[in-house]
Amino acid sequence: MSAWYEDTFGRDYLSLYPHRNDEEARRDVSHILQLIDPPRNESLLDLCCGAGRHLAALRHAGFMNLTGLDLSADLLAEARSRLDAESMNDIQLLQADMREIPGNELYRTIVSLFTSFGYFEDGNEDERVLQSAYQALSRNGTFLLDTLNRGHVLANLIPSEERELEGRRISIHRNITADSLRVEKETRITQPGSPETTYRESVRMYKKAEIEDMLTRIGFIDIHFYGSLEGQVFSNTSSRMVFVAAKARS
Numbered sequence: 001m002s003a004w005y006e007d008t009f010g011r012d013y014l015s016l017y018p019h020r021n022d023e024e025a026r027r028d029v030s031h032i033l034q035l036i037d038p039p040r041n042e043s044l045l046d047l048c049c050g051a052g053r054h055l056a057a058l059r060h061a062g063f064m065n066l067t068g069l070d071l072s073a074d075l076l077a078e079a080r081s082r083l084d085a086e087s088m089n090d091i092q093l094l095q096a097d098m099r100e101i102p103g104n105e106l107y108r109t110i111v112s113l114f115t116s117f118g119y120f121e122d123g124n125e126d127e128r129v130l131q132s133a134y135q136a137l138s139r140n141g142t143f144l145l146d147t148l149n150r151g152h153v154l155a156n157l158i159p160s161e162e163r164e165l166e167g168r169r170i171s172i173h174r175n176i177t178a179d180s181l182r183v184e185k186e187t188r189i190t191q192p193g194s195p196e197t198t199y200r201e202s203v204r205m206y207k208k209a210e211i212e213d214m215l216t217r218i219g220f221i222d223i224h225f226y227g228s229l230e231g232q233v234f235s236n237t238s239s240r241m242v243f244v245a246a247k248a249r250s
């Protein structure tokens with residue numbers, strides 16, 4: 001049986017979330033520039049780049065050496081065609097698992113945006129993602145990751161939602177697992193004349209201290225947490241959990 005993240009991120013995924021668009025990506029990138037100001041002429045990896053919206057925004061912001069990595073062949077195909085359409089043919093796209101970023105000490109900056117962490121059933125596998133980022137970063141490189149804030153999810157969970165989208169009925173159900181570690185989401189799409197499709201998501205919500213422990217164990221230094229990409233102070237109620245961490249110079 002395949003893992004949920006191998007099935008969920010296909011073409012339907014893009015059509016379900018039209019608001020996760022270029023405009024939002026441009027805003028995210030402008031906040032990232034204020035938060036970490038990565039050197040525009042050095043390499044940057046968008047880890048779990050999806051359909052490439054942040055890569056395009058980064059190029060518009062002047063980044064010349066960009067790579068995207070994702071597992072989904074569908075999303076990478078979408079990324080390739082949208083980037084090529086904007087003459088961004090030089091942006092490299094890699095199909096790989098986030099736990100095994102190819103190459104050593106390649107990237108000056110790695111970003112992982114919009115909840116692409118906490119996907120694995122075994123927490124050690126999530127830690128492998130951070131290890132893999134550490135290994136792929138150049139000395140003195142910076143890693144930024146933006147994910148769910150557990151406190152915010154627990155306080156604001158919407159258990160079910162129904163909407164119509166382009167002739168399709170979308171039913172969403174969310175729950176917190178009994179051990180209260182993960183948020184799970186089931187999205188059911190029904191459309192007259194088509195078979196029903198269901199997609200599942202299951203994301204581990206780490207506490208700040210747990211992430212801090214993992215990053216420190218791996219060797220990251222200068223670890224800072226924020227409550228959003230805008231750089232708000234992190235608290236239990238922050239809308240997001242964002243961290244910035246560095247690989248030591250030597």
Ligand SMILES: C[S@@+](CC[C@H](N)C(=O)[O-])C[C@H]1O[C@@H](n2cnc3c(N)ncnc32)[C@H](O)[C@@H]1O
Pocket residue numbers: 005006009020047048049050051052053069070071072075096097098099112113114115116119
């Ligand atoms: C929530 S989406 C975010 C995509 C993108 N960062 C954005 O903001 O549009 C998560 C992404 O992680 C990718 N993904 C899921 N599991 C992965 C894995 N094991 N290795 C690499 N990418 C993975 C999915 O294909 C999807 O593109």
